[in-house]
Amino acid sequence: MLAQLIALSLLNVFVSAVERVYEWNVTDVYDVDPTQTGNGRWVMGVNGKWPIDPIVVDYGDQVVIKMTNQLTDNRTCSLHSHGIFQNHTAYMDGPPQITQCSIPPGDTFIYNFTALQNGTYWVHSHDMSQYPDGLRTPFIINAKEEPYDYDEELIISLTDWYNTPFHELFHTEFKTFKNPTGAEPVPDAGLMNDTLNATFAVTPGKTYRIRFINIGAFNAYTVAIEDHDMTIIEVDGEYTKPATASSIRLSAAQRCSVLVQMKNDTSRNYAITAYMDESLFDVIPDNYNPNVTAWLSYNNDSAYDVAAPVGELDWYDDTLLEPLWESNWGDSSNLLQLDFDFYTLADGANYAAINGTPFVDPKVPGIMIANSTNFDGYNLKPITYGPYTNAIVLEHLQVIDIIVNNYDTGIHPFHMHGHVFEVLERGEEDAGVYDFSVQHNYSTNPVRRDTVDIWPTSYVVIRMIANNPGVWVFHCHIEWHMDSGLVATLVEAPELVPQIASPDYVRQQCLEQKIPIAGNAAGNTVNISDLTGSPSAPGEMPAGWTSKAIATVAMCVLAALIGMGSIIWYGMQVERINAVEETEKDDWNKMLADG
Numbered sequence: 276m277l278a279q280l281i282a283l284s285l286l287n288v289f290v291s292a293v294e295r296v297y298e299w300n301v302t303d304v305y306d307v308d309p310t311q312t313g314n315g316r317w318v319m320g321v322n323g324k325w326p327i328d329p330i331v332v333d334y335g336d337q338v339v340i341k342m343t344n345q346l347t348d349n350r351t352c353s354l355h356s357h358g359i360f361q362n363h364t365a366y367m368d369g370p371p372q373i374t375q376c377s378i379p380p381g382d383t384f385i386y387n388f389t390a391l392q393n394g395t396y397w398v399h400s401h402d403m404s405q406y407p408d409g410l411r412t413p414f415i416i417n418a419k420e421e422p423y424d425y426d427e428e429l430i431i432s433l434t435d436w437y438n439t440p441f442h443e444l445f446h447t448e449f450k451t452f453k454n455p456t457g458a459e460p461v462p463d464a465g466l467m468n469d470t471l472n473a474t475f476a477v478t479p480g481k482t483y484r485i486r487f488i489n490i491g492a493f494n495a496y497t498v499a500i501e502d503h504d505m506t507i508i509e510v511d512g513e514y515t516k517p518a519t520a521s522s523i524r525l526s527a528a529q530r531c532s533v534l535v536q537m538k539n540d541t542s543r544n545y546a547i548t549a550y551m552d553e554s555l556f557d558v559i560p561d562n563y564n565p566n567v568t569a570w571l572s573y574n575n576d577s578a579y580d581v582a583a584p585v586g587e588l589d590w591y592d593d594t595l596l597e598p599l600w601e602s603n604w605g606d607s608s609n610l611l612q613l614d615f616d617f618y619t620l621a622d623g624a625n626y627a628a629i630n631g632t633p634f635v636d637p638k639v640p641g642i643m644i645a646n647s648t649n650f651d652g653y654n655l656k657p658i659t660y661g662p663y664t665n666a667i668v669l670e671h672l673q674v675i676d677i678i679v680n681n682y683d684t685g686i687h688p689f690h691m692h693g694h695v696f697e698v699l700e701r702g703e704e705d706a707g708v709y710d711f712s713v714q715h716n717y718s719t720n721p722v723r724r725d726t727v728d729i730w731p732t733s734y735v736v737i738r739m740i741a742n743n744p745g746v747w748v749f750h751c752h753i754e755w756h757m758d759s760g761l762v763a764t765l766v767e768a769p770e771l772v773p774q775i776a777s778p779d780y781v782r783q784q785c786l787e788q789k790i791p792i793a794g795n796a797a798g799n800t801v802n803i804s805d806l807t808g809s810p811s812a813p814g815e816m817p818a819g820w821t822s823k824a825i826a827t828v829a830m831c832v833l834a835a836l837i838g839m840g841s842i843i844w845y846g847m848q849v850e851r852i853n854a855v856e857e858t859e860k861d862d863w864n865k866m867l868a869d870g
């Protein structure tokens with residue numbers, strides 16, 4: 276009887292699964308000029324169109340994005356579904372040299388996964404410096420039963436706009452000896468819904484769910500709607516208890532759904548303003564407009580005025596939000612500490628480093644290292660993934676607290692692939708590094724999200740559970756910083772990676788580009804402990820270098836390797852974790868067997 280019921284329910288799942296197929300030819304689109312400068316530029320679009328239509332699916336749907344690279348000049352591409360766990364489908368995550376090889380010109384990579392989350396996400400290229408040039412769009416998963424009632428919804432993206440292609444700026448202005456301090460080029464403008472002056476027509480009296488998504492590469496925005504309160508109900512795909520806010524803050528990659536009750540009175544229109552956080556800029560250009568405006572449009576006979584000047588923006592502190600459902604992950608018995616800062620290296624350019632090491636892609640994609648070195652314990656050793664990947668190996672179902680100390684004076688929004696994490700504590704600006712000598716009081720139901728801000732010279736403590744075997748990156752989502760090496764690699768339960776299905780094209784596309792698909796980070800398949808030839812970063816600044824611009828030169832990449840990948844054990848809960856592991860490991864395997 277029970278067996279029949281299970282069979283029946285499996286059948287139901289099978290019958291109701293809808294396949295949503297998207298055929299995406301990635302192409303350049305020319306003469307795009309959203310800010311009406313008179314000088315259009317190319318951007319990366321889909322099927323000859325930009326902006327790219329948002330992807331909207333329902334919970335449980337099979338999402339199939341057949342992405343064909345039709346870019347010219349030998350450019351590659353890739354697609355990451357930001358916030359999607361890719362549980363059992365780790366090869367679909369998107370970062371080149373981590374879970375796949377970049378898609379070579381003319382090839383098609385089929386991103387194929389089940390939408391088993393709800394809420395507001397986005398997709399973007401994860402190939403070097405590429406998404407700021409246009410290859411990104413919102414991705415919405417409607418829950419079967421939404422926990423909150425609303426009548427209508429709006430998707431409002433926020434982004435930055437550069438008149439010059441990002442990858443060009445990256446090489447000519449950013450990562451060069453001419454910019455040893457790593458000043459980031461300031462965007463020429465900010466956009467809402469990929470345009471300026473958008474008017475969102477609303478129906479009076481109705482309740483709207485507005486999904487704000489920062490799909491930008493650099494700017495953080497504080498968003499306010501004139502004379503309308505917002506009720507926060509979701510951040511980064513996690514529903515929260517309702518929280519009333521006059522404004523919200525979104526760093527690159529963050530999302531927030533708010534409920535807004537429209538007025539009955541239609542006598543005027545109201546500005547939606549996204550205020551840039553100008554503290555991110557080294558230099559503010561003359562006559563710069565940091566305020567991006569769109570409107571709730573009630574009445575086209577009334578004016579569209581910009582918002583009256585506001586003083587201090589009192590945005591809602593996201594660490595005070597509480598998830599609607601508690602996580603029940605239990606306590607952590609593992610502590611990991613990641614310290615990051617920026618350094619000028621021997622080539623005179625600025626690099627970011629975690630525990631002293633700037634991230635550099637391994638020769639073999641990380642997941643294929645895990646998959647192919649599953650013997651004699653090799654894939655359990657961080658060094659197998661390379662001396663420059665900041666690899667950290669996590670045991671299946673471990674609960675881990677991660678302290679991230681920011682030694683830099685800028686704000687950095689850190690994003691973890693494959694997971695949401697709990698934000699146990701976020702230090703105030705300039706609080707310094709995490710203080711082990713004081714008692715820390717973590718909330719019992721801390722906010723969960725996939726991207727968290729770390730304030731200048733301060734820290735966060737986050738908690739995660741390693742319930743998703745695969746290889747996942749944890750990185751700053753400011754594209755300038757990620758491409759400077761502000762990345763760590765979480766290698767999660769590598770012994771289970773060989774059980775993850777990988778379609779043939781995953782390997783073929785590597786081989787076509789002569790990228791090895793087995794061995795350690797150096798591609799060595801014979802002597803796994805020999806890392807000779809594995810990619811590295813430039814060394815430290817040569818002695819005697821005297822650029823007045825350089826303040827922080829003292830860095831020893833090699834010495835810092837000692838700190839890499841070490842997990843400090845504390846507490847006595849290891850046994851409990853192992854006990855949980857056995858039962859749930861079976862679950863993970865079983866689901867795979869069920870397809």
Ligand SMILES: *[C@@H]1O[C@H](CO)[C@@H](O)[C@H](O)[C@H]1NC(C)=O
Pocket residue numbers: 309310311471472
């Ligand atoms: C947006 O509105 C401002 C203020 O009215 C105007 O100066 C600007 O030209 C408009 N831009 C576009 C692209 O519509």
Ligand SMILES: *[C@@H]1O[C@H](CO)[C@@H](O)[C@H](O)[C@H]1NC(C)=O
Pocket residue numbers: 298299300322343
């Ligand atoms: C993608 O490009 C191929 C080859 O040019 C073409 O046959 C196909 O129709 C295109 N698909 C879409 C959705 O535009």
Ligand SMILES: *[C@@H]1O[C@H](CO)[C@@H](O)[C@H](O)[C@H]1NC(C)=O
Pocket residue numbers: 348349
């Ligand atoms: C593309 O790469 C191939 C192989 O490396 C090379 O032969 C060809 O000249 C390149 N084409 C362009 C336009 O760069």
Ligand SMILES: *[C@@H]1O[C@H](CO)[C@@H](O)[C@H](O)[C@H]1NC(C)=O
Pocket residue numbers: 337339385387388
């Ligand atoms: C997508 O994955 C599902 C589940 O593994 C499979 O049944 C389906 O054939 C795949 N679709 C494509 C187009 O690869």
Ligand SMILES: *[C@@H]1O[C@H](CO)[C@@H](O)[C@H](O)[C@H]1NC(C)=O
Pocket residue numbers: 334391392393418419420421
């Ligand atoms: C998503 O929503 C479905 C119902 O629509 C619910 O069963 C499921 O638990 C939700 N999943 C998450 C991860 O919130």
Ligand SMILES: *[C@@H]1O[C@H](CO)[C@@H](O)[C@H](O)[C@H]1NC(C)=O
Pocket residue numbers: 325326468469470473474475476
């Ligand atoms: C938002 O952008 C989409 C895509 O360009 C467009 O179809 C839609 O009309 C825009 N909405 C508003 C209110 O500007």
Ligand SMILES: *[C@@H]1O[C@H](CO)[C@@H](O)[C@H](O)[C@H]1NC(C)=O
Pocket residue numbers: 480536537538539
């Ligand atoms: C608009 O009118 C409806 C029906 O009279 C009322 O329930 C609602 O509270 C009003 N909304 C506002 C924002 O005043």
Ligand SMILES: *[C@@H]1O[C@H](CO)[C@@H](O)[C@H](O)[C@H]1NC(C)=O
Pocket residue numbers: 474475476477572573574575
């Ligand atoms: C006002 O005009 C804009 C542009 O034509 C249109 O998109 C919008 O729906 C109109 N607003 C209302 C309330 O009708």
Ligand SMILES: *[C@@H]1O[C@H](CO)[C@@H](O)[C@H](O)[C@H]1NC(C)=O
Pocket residue numbers: 550563564565566583584585586
């Ligand atoms: C942007 O908004 C702020 C806060 O309201 C205001 O002080 C400032 O003058 C505005 N800047 C411009 C260029 O409009």
Ligand SMILES: *[C@@H]1O[C@H](CO)[C@@H](O)[C@H](O)[C@H]1NC(C)=O
Pocket residue numbers: 643646647773777781782792
């Ligand atoms: C993973 O390893 C298995 C053998 O253990 C192999 O069949 C498969 O092709 C590998 N997958 C990839 C993507 O390299």
Ligand SMILES: *[C@@H]1O[C@H](CO)[C@@H](O)[C@H](O)[C@H]1NC(C)=O
Pocket residue numbers: 713714715716
């Ligand atoms: C935690 O709570 C204790 C007792 O109330 C207090 O003494 C301590 O300062 C708090 N710690 C922090 C970091 O706020």
Ligand SMILES: *[C@@H]1O[C@H](CO)[C@@H](O)[C@H](O)[C@H]1NC(C)=O
Pocket residue numbers: 360362363693694742743859862863864866867
């Ligand atoms: C992945 O799936 C397993 C069941 O196979 C489940 O126990 C685990 O919680 C899932 N992980 C995530 C991140 O959803």
Ligand SMILES: [Cu+2]
Pocket residue numbers: 686687688751752753756757761
């Ligand atoms: Cu950063």
